[in-house]
Amino acid sequence: MSILDRIIGLRRNGVMGLNERNVRLVAELNPRRLMRLVNDKSVTKQLAQEANIPCPExxxxxxxxxxxxxxxxxxxxxxxxxxxxxxxxxxxxxxxxxxxxxxxxxxxxxxxxxxxxxxxxxxxxxxxxxxxxxxxxxxxxxxRVRFAGVFDQVSFKGVPDIRIIVVKGVPILAMLRLPTADSDGKANLHKGGVGVGLDLTTGVTRDGMQYDAIIDTHPDTANSLSGIQVPHWDEMLMMATRAYEVTGLGYLGADIVIDAEKGPLLLELNARPGLAIQIANRHGLRPHIEPVLNTDTSQMDAAERIAFGQEIYRSVHTEPQPEAA
Ligand SMILES: Nc1ncnc2c1ncn2[C@@H]1O[C@H](COP(=O)(O)OP(=O)(O)O)[C@@H](O)[C@H]1O
Ligand SMILES: [Mg+2]
Structure with missing residues (x-):
């Protein structure tokens, strides 16, 4: 499938572009004065610690x-x-x-x-x-975070991280990012890391992408990317939704890593999370976000917000997928 075909296919799935993200999400939901809380990682760390969200020391x-x-x-x-x-x-x-x-x-x-x-x-x-x-x-x-062995088969010399997108406190989409030989111990997609879509209801991996291309095995280990259960999934969703309470940011991406001894740790928060998560999930952000934007989430507690995000995910992902062009 060509890139153009894929993008057209994804667009039908409600894919959001940079412009729309900047106008409807970042500008609308993230007041400037709050963004400085996450631009500086040392400030984020302090906030998280005060709220008992575990971070690397x-x-x-x-x-x-x-x-x-x-x-x-x-x-x-x-x-x-x-x-x-x-x-x-x-x-x-x-x-x-x-x-x-x-x-x-x-x-x-x-x-x-x-x-x-x-x-x-x-x-x-x-x-x-x-x-x-x-x-x-x-x-x-x-x-240094020493990662848990579950991802041994699908990472190369580095720490995988889990990115969870949270809108108005509701977790809506997530992906696992895996380091590769190209990415130098880091899981960032721009560095050549692999992004793998996660089922938001279970935390099980689906298919992957690298450099904007769709893949189903890890480029270095050649092992299959799908069907891996991310441990501590419920705890991670809770950390991500609580990051909203701590910062007040209506649109954020939480980066979480799993330490073999300490369990899930919050690495950082992003006020302008990227859009490649849509490719990793083969699905656009819009259908996941729209119901949240149309709902008053201010009276919901953390568990209710998680349940809401999972309900949206379930309904979006059980709908018949449009055929790829
Ligand atoms: N303490 C750490 N131990 C091991 N690897 C780390 C650590 N901090 C970051 N990394 C690696 O670097 C990547 C990027 O870190 P992050 O803190 O999210 O910074 P950035 O804002 O540049 O994305 C992580 O996904 C992880 O793979
Ligand atoms: Mg990061």
Whole structure:
């Protein structure tokens, strides 16, 4: 099927474009003053912790060059760390370090990196190389998440994450994102990660996509992407819907990872989540969103909002699918 055919097919499924997302969702549902709560990952982390939503432990926050003095101590963690720009996005500027090794540190892709190179990387983060608008930034040093074995067959050297889209507190669509050899330990789709649609009612994987093309096996492991049960599914839906209560953002994408010991952890929140989730789910956002926009969700509690989102999902996905062109 050509890309054009696929897009036409998806359009019939209520696919939303960037313009409509920006006007109807971001501008309508996300007041600017609230967006700063999620643009900076250190602020999001603090909010989440206050609300008892578990996150990866923050080892250190480096704000200026004087903060660099403790860098070595922060990096010398047996199980590794992730270094990330506080105001970064799409996986840019993130380095996942497996742990210290002789003469340096081991990166997620297996290569060795010297302390001096990591120092230089952090200085680049501080200078704003990866931040929105190039403004000076802070660097987060975070414990490395060690992912649960369930995704071993379908990931390559990195941590898969689960993206859940939440509209007015109602979770409506979700996908699992898997790292690949291309994506360098990160699960971001722009970095070459694989997106796999999830059944919102059960948390079981469906089919996948990579670089906007539809796939059904993982490009590196060649194992089938569908039929995998994401563990802790109900807990993750609860974390995502509570992220709405904490931030007030009417349109958000919650990124959640599963640590083998700690269970689900909230990585970050996005106030402008991307639209590729529609390709991963072979379904547009519109039919899932429309019923939520037409409903007053303010009187519903978290469990009611989850049930509402699942009911919409069920009704949309049991309707006969239009034939692909
Ligand atoms: N603490 C961590 N441990 C291991 N991998 C991580 C960690 N933090 C991020 N990653 C990897 O990097 C990806 C992007 O991280 P995220 O915090 O969502 O930043 P971004 O805003 O750039 O998407 C995640 O999907 C995950 O694969
Ligand atoms: Mg992310």
């Amino acid at each position: 923050l080892i250190g926050l480096i704000r200026g060059s004087f903060g660099m003095r403790n860098l070595k101590d922060m990096l010398d963690r047996e199980h590794g760390v992730a270094i990330k720009p506080a105001n970064g996005s799409q996986g840019n500027g993130i380095l996942v370090i497996m742990g210290p090794m002789k003469g340096g540190y081991r990166l997620a892709n297996g290569r060795r990196i010297l302390f001096e190179d990591l120092r230089f990387h952090v200085m680049n983060i501080l200078s704003g190389m990866y931040s929105l608008g190039g403004l000076p930034d802070a660097a987060l040093i975070e414990e």
